[in-house]
Amino acid sequence: MRKKIIAANWKMHMTQSESEAFITTFLREIGDLDEIEIVILPPFTAIPKVTELLTQTQNIKVGAQNMHWERSGAFTGEISPPMLRDLFVRYVVLGHSERRAMFCETDEIVNRKVRAAYEQNLRPILCVGETLAERERGEVEKVLSTQLRGSLANVEARELLETVVAYEPVWAIGTGKTATADQAQEAHAFVRQLLREISDDATAEKVRIQYGGSVKPENARQLLSQPDIDGALVGGASLDPRSFAQIVQAGVPND
Numbered sequence: 001m002r003k004k005i006i007a008a009n010w011k012m013h014m015t016q017s018e019s020e021a022f023i024t025t026f027l028r029e030i031g032d033l034d035e036i037e038i039v040i041l042p043p044f045t046a047i048p049k050v051t052e053l054l055t056q057t058q059n060i061k062v063g064a065q066n067m068h069w070e071r072s073g074a075f076t077g078e079i080s081p082p083m084l085r086d087l088f089v090r091y092v093v094l095g096h097s098e099r100r101a102m103f104c105e106t107d108e109i110v111n112r113k114v115r116a117a118y119e120q121n122l123r124p125i126l127c128v129g130e131t132l133a134e135r136e137r138g139e140v141e142k143v144l145s146t147q148l149r150g151s152l153a154n155v156e157a158r159e160l161l162e163t164v165v166a167y168e169p170v171w172a173i174g175t176g177k178t179a180t181a182d183q184a185q186e187a188h189a190f191v192r193q194l195l196r197e198i199s200d201d202a203t204a205e206k207v208r209i210q211y212g213g214s215v216k217p218e219n220a221r222q223l224l225s226q227p228d229i230d231g232a233l234v235g236g237a238s239l240d241p242r243s244f245a246q247i248v249q250a251g252v253p254n255d
């Protein structure tokens with residue numbers, strides 16, 4: 001049984017004081033819910049504040065949205081894996097489509113970052129997903145296979161167990177166009193099949209696969225009830241503590 005994991009990707013939003021207001025309201029909304037693992041992904045500058053506010057909670061973790069793969073060096077403007085560990089960060093988003101498209105991140109770069117994460121005991125949230133043009137050309141499986149195999153090259157099964165994969169179709173990000181539950185489930189089942197091929201059946205069964213792309217309180221329950229959808233990576237709707245809390249609550253199993 002995979003514990004669902006629902007993450008708030010704040011992207012380039014939220015000052016320290018806005019983060020504080022968010023966390024205060026969110027904790028009140030969420031109560032003592034512990035069936036779901038929750039991850040908050042603030043911008044680097046708000047990580048210490050968010051971590052401090054969450055010290056009393058067990059199931060809410062803090063993550064970063066990116067990092068460099070080297071431990072230190074002349075990389076102006078970059079943040080290293082040990083620097084994130086120093087801030088008690090547990091998860092790190094790698095290969096987000098915005099970084100792939102706007103900051104030229106290739107699968108090779110993402111792979112370096114993924115392996116650097118394991119070295120520092122950081123858990124990658126590895127993002128993969130096709131563009132609209134790729135979907136229309138019937139290339140969804142090809143794209144997912146290339147991205148997943150490239151990003152996870154030379155990764156061992158025990159490392160894969162520490163990894164969360166996020167399927168985020170690029171055409172659904174920030175557009176209000178969510179993949180239907182069937183479209184998402186089909187892609188997730190394919191990702192799990194790829195994970196079997198990359199590692200083994202038992203490992204692939206344990207890896208959690210999140211869906212991302214216009215997840216909202218209104219569509220979360222249907223998406224999260226699919227057999228291979230083990231969580232959500234939420235952008236826009238995670239900036240409002242009440243709507244993010246509703247999305248988290250939608251992931252709680254009914255029985």
Ligand code: 13P
Binds near residue numbers: 009168213214235
């Ligand atoms: P939206 O929820 O705003 O579509 O963003 C999804 C995303 O990119 C999360 O990483």
